[in-house]
Amino acid sequence: MPEEPAIPPWITHAQTDRVPPLLPTARPSALGRQVLAILLSLCLALFLADAVVSLVDDSLILFFGLHWLAPIRGVVFLLAILLALVVYGGMGFTPMIPKRLFLPITLFSPLAALAAIPFVIFCYSRIQQVAWTISLCQFLLGLCILRRVQGGFKFRWPPVAARLLEGRRFSWLNLGAFVFVNVLVLPPAAIVYLWFCTTVAVDHFSEGFVALRPGGLTMQVRTYVRNDGKAIELIPMSHVGESAFYQMVAESFQTNATVMLEGVTDDRGLLTNKITYQRMASSLGLTEQAEEFQPSRGELVHADVDIEVFGTNTIGFLNLIMLVHAKGMSPETVLKLMQYTPPPQFEQQLLKDLLQKRNRHLLGEIQARLPESERILVPWGAAHMPELAREIQKTGFRLDQTREYTVIRFGSAGNKREGISHLKNHGKSQ
Secondary structure (H helix, E strand, C coil): CCCCCCCCCCCCHHHHHHCCCCCCCCCCCHHHHHHHHHHHHHHHHHHHHHHHHHHHHHHHHHHHCCCCCHHHHHHHHHHHHHHHHHHHHHHCCCCCCCHHHHHHHHHHHHHHHHHHHHHHHHCHHHHHHHHHHHHHHHHHHHHHHHHHHHCCCCCCCCCCCHHHCCCCCCCHHHHHHHHHHHHHHHHHHHHHHHHHHHHHHHHHHHCCCEEEECCEEEEEEEEEECCCCCEEEEEEECCEECHHHHHHHHHCCCCCCEEEECCCECCCCCCCCCCCCHHHHHHHCCEEHHHHCCCCCCEEEECCCEHHHCCHHHHHHHHHHHHHHHHCCCHHHHHHHHHCCCCCCHHHHHHHHHHHHHHHHHHHHHHHHHHHCCEEEEEEEHHHHHHHHHHHHHCCCEEEEEEEEEEEECCCCCCCCCCEEEEEECCCCC
């Protein structure tokens, strides 16, 4: 039997009736720990729910080509991300949240997105397998954390017990460290990583014709020669850039060269809006290629196709994109973009129309002009260059020389006319 509490001697027996009864002591933070435990339990539950839905959805897509769970997945993902942000922010204000358990939960989605970038660059055809693997890793991570907080798979609610949340409710040291990491460590690290991935992606997809450097965006002009002295110069172009770039490219043309000009025609009026990038150029403080690039040397030959050779879906998509370029992101254009649903295999058809059909037509024009031309210049969009380079090398041409132009400079340093970075002769060994 517990001993009765002692009554102070200055209180008489008659006064003991007026002494309030002693209440059980309760820690002031008990209620706060219970609320926090429920919040963390919901965060863990939504993380697992998102993992399960994502894994099932990715499995349906990967193995059966079905997208049935996309709407549900979007809602669950949004809720999970919002609650993860709340928990992550709470880590800065209270050390009671066990970081070793909930940092992996709160940081999983952004870290997974960053980790997937190299796979998007080098293994895009297998991106669905990558997505399925990420969903599986999320599911396994969620199970491991659930087992850790419960001491096994007991499936009780709330899974996070209040007894796990021992510690101070607020610490200036904890808050200072949290702010330091999230302001001075993570953002710079993410920026450096994204910059590196972007430079790798630009180089990979353009096969070296385009390069992203600290000083600006550069284009590599390549000259290919054949044993009979014929030469083809591939000049990657950009729809928008600095006027100095377009002027220097035009001035580099030889008077005896044949210039294959790019530009899709529209003889039947299938486009509802003119193809223009003026709005983009103005917003970036640059100039549009169609206005600034006006070559006057050499024999100018239109070597592009008419819009009528494109598929119906491609023409409709171009009309939508040109509407955005012409009128900007107005409520009308935003609504049309939201309502647009691409048909199956649309991406392949778009690439076939915009690149492959036009490249084949251009290569035919080049072969037709070669017998009477010693030098052919091809100032076309950079996206066309990799396939063109491969195809002309199949016909006996070899890389002989490269030079670089700066299309867009970052910052204001340097002379705008200094567009050639370097000139390199490759010789016959290429």
